[in-house]
Each structure stands twice: as C-alpha cells, then as structure tokens.
Amino acid sequence: MFAFSTDIGYALTADANDELARFKKEFHFPQKDGKDVIYFCGNSLGLQPRHTAAAIETELESWRNYAVGGYFGGTNPWLWYHQYCTPALAKMMGCKEDEVTVMNALTVNLHLLMLSFYKPTSSRFKIMMEAGAFPSDQYAVETLVKHFGLDPDKAIIEISPREGEKLLRKEDILQNIEQQGESLAMTLFGGINYYTGQLFDMAAITEAAQKAGAIAGFDLAHVAGNIPMQLHDVNIDFAVWCSYKYLNAGPGAVGGVFVHEKHATNAATPRLAGWWGNDEKTRFKMEKGFVPKTNATGWNISTSQVFNTVCLKASLELFEAAGIERLRKKSIHLTAYLEYLLKQLTHINFEIITPADPEQRGAQLCLYFKERGKEIHDKMISSGIIVDYREPGVIRVAPAPMYCSFEDVYRFYEILKNNF
Known part of the structure; x- marks a missing residue:
C-alpha cells in the first residue's frame, strides 16, 4: 500500500x-x-494541548467573578458543562448525542453500567471477557459477580489465545459465545487489548452476544480518539472509556459513557441515581422520586466535574478541527x-x-x-x-x-x- x-x-x-x-x-x-x-x-497519557491552560483559566475566572452564579452565567455556564463535550464525542464514537455523556472516571463508569445491565439468574449468569484484560476490568468483573453472591471461577469465562499464539482469533470468541448460549448474561471485551494492541471485531461480538440473549459491553479506553467508531449502528448495548489517553484530556480526566438509545430512552432501565440524572423539569422541585432523563445523561449522578472536564472540552476542539x-x-x-x-x-x-x-x-x-x-x-x-x-x-x-x-x-x- x-x-x-x-x-x-x-x-x-x-x-x-x-x-x-x-x-x-x-x-x-x-x-x-x-x-x-x-x-x-x-x-498511556496524551500530551497537553497548548490552549488547555487558557481554557482552565476561563473557568477559574468564572469562579472568581461569579462564584455560584457560574452555574448560570459566565462564558460556559456550569449547569450544562457535561453537555459541551457530547457533539464532538458523538461524531467520534458514531452515535447520537443523546447516547453519550461524560462523568466520573473509567472504572467507576464500568461498575455503574454493569450494575445497570448485569441481571444474573440461576441459569443465565456468566460474563465473558478476554483473558489478560486490563487489571481494572478484571477486578471490576470479579467484584461484580461477588456482589451478587456468585463464584468468579464459575461466573467468569476468559477466552485465551490458542497454544503458542498471542492474539485471540475471532472465530474462537464467537464459538465460545455460541457454546455458552443461554448461560451467558454479558460479554465485556476491551475494544483494543492493552497488551497486544489487537482491535477486536466489536460488530461480530455484539451480534453473537445478543443472538445468545446476552448484553454486549465494551471498554474503549484504547479506542476513544484512536479509531472512529459506529457504536449506534453496531448496536452495542453500552461502552465506557477514559479521556486521558488519545483524547489528551490530562491525568484523571472525566470518563465517557455510551448507552444505546434502546436502553437510554427507556426510563425503566435500571441505574444508580443522583441529582444530575434526574429530569431537569423536576430536578429543582427537591422532591422524592427519581425521574430519569431519557438519554445517556440519565446515568449522570453528580454535578458536572467542571475542572475534570474542561481539559477534555479543550482537546475536543482540536479533534473537531482535525477530524x-x-x-x-x-x-x-x-x-x-x-x-x-x-x-x-x-x-x-x-x-x-x-x-x-x-x-x-x-x-x-x-x-x-x-x-x-x-x-x-x-x-x-x-x-x-x-x-x-x-x-x-x-x-x-x-x-x-x-x-x-x-x-x-x-x-x-x-x-x-x-x-x-
């Protein structure tokens, strides 16, 4: 070529x-x-864009000049700060703006999304992932199944490369999904394996998992900002990622979340709730009874993390310009x-x-x-x-x-x- x-x-x-x-x-x-x-x-960690310091100073100035008024005034009112990143992320991840949000950090979001979608029964309780996944994913899945009183050795299926090989073959993944059939509750693969750099066929994994009646989730830490995605069309159920790698948003920067609209628009889709995920029309009534927003921001729990998000907002301006x-x-x-x-x-x-x-x-x-x-x-x-x-x-x-x-x-x- x-x-x-x-x-x-x-x-x-x-x-x-x-x-x-x-x-x-x-x-x-x-x-x-x-x-x-x-x-x-x-x-591992992206470089700092030169205009990041000015972007941070803008929010410091709003805090300095407006104090609490910065939620409704200033250059970028904080009340909607998490939404400023969604247009660029939606293009990058190949989804609708209502399917993506930013909040927390990667593994926190992984826990929250798995709690929404992992609903084990006596017969359907297994989670499949690649052997040698990043330790945080291994820990998250291990503690998730323990949370439900299950034995990780029985509930977690790890797919390994063949003897003498270092990469997973797609046919082996799909065959294992088919073999597990009605016992499989969820698949959770890294979009790209951190150790080998292998990009998995997410479309094929998703199709096979959903055909088996399972939820298809992905950790896209090494994908976001690296490879353009089509999360909506591929029909992935949920995905999470960090923004400090290829997205150049700095250490500890805010994480990203995708929830397919078939789940996000359904107010009955379970999730752990907080004030920021509540319907904005009733949020300030200060009443009991969580009414979730019917989009991905219905998973937001806490006030927008302005100073953990500003660097991502700044970096995404460069991604918009570059494409x-x-x-x-x-x-x-x-x-x-x-x-x-x-x-x-x-x-x-x-x-x-x-x-x-x-x-x-x-x-x-x-x-x-x-x-x-x-x-x-x-x-x-x-x-x-x-x-x-x-x-x-x-x-x-x-x-x-x-x-x-x-x-x-x-x-x-x-x-x-x-x-x-």
Whole structure:
C-alpha cells in the first residue's frame, strides 16, 4: 500500500504532504537535553494541548467573578458543562448525542453500567471477557459477580489465545459465545487489548452476544480518539472509556459513557441515581422520586466535574478541527511506516505481536522481548524516547497522529539502529 524507504527523505516528504502536520505545534512536549522527546506514549497519557491552560483559566475566572452564579452565567455556564463535550464525542464514537455523556472516571463508569445491565439468574449468569484484560476490568468483573453472591471461577469465562499464539482469533470468541448460549448474561471485551494492541471485531461480538440473549459491553479506553467508531449502528448495548489517553484530556480526566438509545430512552432501565440524572423539569422541585432523563445523561449522578472536564472540552476542539477520519487515515500510514522500519532492525531480538492488518489495530504496536525488555525500555527513555513497558516483556509504541510526525518515527528507528 505504501512504498516505504529507510531514507529520511521519505519521512520528510510525508510530513511535507501531511495536512495534519500543523497540529504538532498545538502541544507541549517534554524536553530531553533541550530538545522535544519522541513521544510515543499517547496510549498511556496524551500530551497537553497548548490552549488547555487558557481554557482552565476561563473557568477559574468564572469562579472568581461569579462564584455560584457560574452555574448560570459566565462564558460556559456550569449547569450544562457535561453537555459541551457530547457533539464532538458523538461524531467520534458514531452515535447520537443523546447516547453519550461524560462523568466520573473509567472504572467507576464500568461498575455503574454493569450494575445497570448485569441481571444474573440461576441459569443465565456468566460474563465473558478476554483473558489478560486490563487489571481494572478484571477486578471490576470479579467484584461484580461477588456482589451478587456468585463464584468468579464459575461466573467468569476468559477466552485465551490458542497454544503458542498471542492474539485471540475471532472465530474462537464467537464459538465460545455460541457454546455458552443461554448461560451467558454479558460479554465485556476491551475494544483494543492493552497488551497486544489487537482491535477486536466489536460488530461480530455484539451480534453473537445478543443472538445468545446476552448484553454486549465494551471498554474503549484504547479506542476513544484512536479509531472512529459506529457504536449506534453496531448496536452495542453500552461502552465506557477514559479521556486521558488519545483524547489528551490530562491525568484523571472525566470518563465517557455510551448507552444505546434502546436502553437510554427507556426510563425503566435500571441505574444508580443522583441529582444530575434526574429530569431537569423536576430536578429543582427537591422532591422524592427519581425521574430519569431519557438519554445517556440519565446515568449522570453528580454535578458536572467542571475542572475534570474542561481539559477534555479543550482537546475536543482540536479533534473537531482535525477530524477523526483524517486522523485515522494518517495513523494507518504512520503506524505502517513504524512497522516497516522496525522490521529492518534485524539485530534486535523482538517480535511485533500486534496484528499486521491495519483493520485489526490502532496506533499502537507492541514489541515483545523474550529477555531484557525492561532494560531496553529504560534505555529508550534515557535516549529521549517516551514509550511504556508492560509485563511480561512488552514495550508499547504508539505514535499518536495528532502530534507525532513521520520524522519522529524515523528518529526513533535511527536511535534504535545506532544504539541498541
């Protein structure tokens, strides 16, 4: 698809032709010896947009000048602050604005949504997930089934790769769903597995789960801001994600929630309630009796987290300008270029375990080292390359297309070629 070269000229030409290249200047980069680092760690924490500080100052000014009046006045009245992010997120996640909201943090939202949709019976009580899911997801599912008095060893089904393989085969996932049949209550897969970088076929998993009578939920922590979604059309029941990775909203930033309209518009869909999820027409009557809003914001519990949301709001302005489809197109090119250059490093003993098919991965490539992985990672860090390490033996390399260039990828390759 691409005629790559190991000459730096390829990178320089690709950057010159990149219609998104200007966005690199919109971010702050950590420094190493007075120069910008090569930052390939947006899958863990995105960089800070330069206009974030001004966005925070705007809300500080409203607090300073209006105090409680900031809920109804000021530049961005706080009463509706969570709604300011929904138009951009709806485009990015491929859903209706009424199906998406922001609140809390990722694992809190996962707990809340699972409590809404996991309704175990004596015969239908099992939850299926990928083996080796991110620990937070494992803990959340484990404690959920314990909450209902169930044994995790019996209630949780973990699907593992075949012997000698590191990736899950789609046919194995679908076959297991079919085999569980009427015992399956829910599937909960990561959209992208954090360790391998494998993008799962969410449409196929959803269809199979719902055919079996189960709820299909997803943790999209490594998908949001990375790959454009079609959550509504795929008919996923619910999804959650964080915004501090590819969405560049900062550490501890507000989490995102998708609830399909078939559930969101139904006031009888169970959920844990709070003041902010109540119908706005009756909210200030201060009466008993929760009346949920018939959209995803009916799951909001507490007052909008203004200072946990402002950074996401600021970052989404850049995503609106860049366009998630254009970012994805660049990402496919950038990651393929990275893969090509890595394959030239035959003197370094590692294996790329992320799928080679661009349709089965995002921006992240996972390099598996049978030995010395952590040592090599630490040497990369000292060389001005910011990547991260996950046991056992994987260095995750993620050139985020919003602020990474083809020259960054070439410099990464050159450092590895000459120093490792």
